Amino acid sequence: MDPMKTYDLIVIGTGPGGYPAAIRGAQLGLRVLAVEAAEVGGVCLNVGCIPTKALLHAAETLHHLKVAEGFGLKAKPELDLKKLGAWRDGVVKKLTGGVAGLLKGNKVELLRGFARFRGPKEIEVNGEAYGAKSLIIATGSEPMPLKGFPFGEDVWDSTRALRVEEGIPKRLLVIGGGAVGLELGQIYHRLGSEVTLIEYMPEILPAGDRETAALLRKALEKEGLKARTGTKAVGYEKKQDGLHVLLEAAQGGSQEEIVVDKILVAVGRRPRTEGLGLEKAGVKVDERGFIQVNARMETSAPGVYAIGDVARPPLLAHKAMKEGLVAAENAAGKNALFDFQVPSVVYTGPEWAGVGLTEEEAEKAGYKVKVGKFPFSASGRALTLGGAEGLVKVVGDAETDLLLGVFMVGPQAGELIAEATLALEMGATVSDLGLTIHPHPTLSEGLMEAAEALHKQAIHILNR
């Protein structure tokens, strides 16, 4: 082995956690090495956020043509799946190429290979040793397998499900009612599959606000996607006419069989630490396999940080990005803390988005909770766009008027939630949100009106 090459900072992984960390480190004057075992850009750019959003957009465009019949636009659309796949790949390539360019432009050295710890501040890649004062672990996550449903030709993970060009199954079972299951389920439904989605918990999106999650489920069901909550999949058998899947009530008891052509398992993801040699670095993991970190993103080993999916939930790209910046700033001698509101979005049509405390969480935390709601059916802008489903729900503290949380289902919810996130970061009151002039007609007025509704003074609905 050659003498060890040394850096100020080594970042392992170039997903949404790793590449911003590497860039911020370089901006702060550190000599940075980024190591990537697979594709630059990680899960989000290659097999996560970006390709699913591209497919959702294509599926939505197709769906809008049906809606457009209502205002006289008649078309007989035909979707070329090969072309769709190529367009999706083009979007991914453009973005991952962009990230590689940004790393290079910031003078981050990019090394292709799998990194393993040799000691507290040393890694080995392709048989060579590399050392640094600080290391950031950003190795991400992988699909969680489900007992009774080993991944294979008939049982897909999310990565396989993205390859629509290989055919749309006539009948698809989606196991898991989280963001990934809902988004991929809707893509397949809109591209022509008969989709059944099952969720073990009593409602889809079990971590979010129940009322808006139920509204999203109803909207998906109205479109024809079958959603079954409080249900689990026990196992399956392949027969001539398809895959016979045994379903059972979550509490046990009643059983039934459904027959499908493919199964998508989307029950969650698990942190990726296998083969990393964390024990050699003195980095501890918790019982679920996540690397333990504090608010500075420091692990149990001094100078070693962990960020993104490998560190802790929620498993979201924007959370990983900010954690990357915090870790890099601390590696450069600053004192940065992760103390941020993390919004989450489901990019179905209609979209679901939420940030802050749900009603139940706020009550548990001891607030005297007040809620204001505004339905998109009363939004002029939503009507002009042909989609008036959903509502905005604002959760506030009755005593101080402090804004505590915002949840919504409706068009562009993912864009609208950024304003709510800023409001929470600024310590806005519900009145602040109501006093802000929102352009008319826009969907964003729904936020202002929901805030006004909390004080029983919304204008475009009756305040009861």
Ligand SMILES: Cc1cc2nc3c(=O)[nH]c(=O)nc-3n(C[C@H](O)[C@H](O)[C@H](O)COP(=O)(O)OP(=O)(O)OC[C@H]3O[C@@H](n4cnc5c(N)ncnc54)[C@H](O)[C@@H]3O)c2cc1C
């Ligand atoms: C289908 C799907 C859709 C999603 N959509 C969204 C969305 O719309 N919005 C959102 O916020 N989140 C979304 N996510 C989640 C998002 O992709 C993750 O939260 C995000 O990618 C986490 O970033 P990360 O940097 O922690 O890890 P990853 O993106 O997993 O990147 C880790 C990188 O590290 C590399 N690596 C691992 N081990 C080593 C090693 N030992 N040596 C060198 N390199 C290594 C891997 O090859 C990988 O490139 C989605 C996920 C999926 C699966």
